[in-house]
Amino acid sequence: MMGNREHDSGLAMGEIVSTAWPFLAGLALGWLVTASWRRPAQIWPAGVVVLVITVTAGMTLRQLFTDGGVQVSFVLVTLGVLAVLLLGRRAVTRLLLPRR
Numbered sequence: 013m014m015g016n017r018e019h020d021s022g023l024a025m026g027e028i029v030s031t032a033w034p035f036l037a038g039l040a041l042g043w044l045v046t047a048s049w050r051r052p053a054q055i056w057p058a059g060v061v062v063l064v065i066t067v068t069a070g071m072t073l074r075q076l077f078t079d080g081g082v083q084v085s086f087v088l089v090t091l092g093v094l095a096v097l098l099l100g101r102r103a104v105t106r107l108l109l110p111r112r
Contacts, residue, residue: 030078035094038069053106055099063098067091 042065043049048058067090071082080086 031080034073034078035066035070035090037073038066039098041069042066053102053109055102055106059099059102063091063095066094066098 039062042062045065046058046061048054048062051058067087070090071087074080075082
C-alpha cells in the first residue's frame with residue numbers, strides 16, 4: 013500500500029488487489045507445497061520455503077499477468093517485508109505455543 017501511494021497508483025481496492033494477488037497466490041502455493049499449516053511454528057525449513065515460494069511465484073505472476081515490474085529494488089523490499097511478516101508470525105507462534 014505504501015508503494016502504491018508513493019508511485020501514484022492510489023489506494024483504491026482494485027489497485028491494492030492487483031498488487032497483492034500474485035503474492036497471495038504464491039503464498040497459497042507455498043502452503044500447499046510444504047503443508048506448513050501442520051507446523052505453524054517451524055521457521056526452518058517450512059517457513060523459509062514458504063517465503064521463497066511466495067516471493068518467486070509472486071514475482072513471476074506479477075511479471076506475466078500484471079503491468080507491475082519486478083525491479084531489483086521491488087524484489088528486495090518484497091523479500092524483506094514478507095520475511096518479517098511470514099517468519100515473524102512463525103516466531104510469535106513459537107513463543108505462544110506450549111512446549112511439547
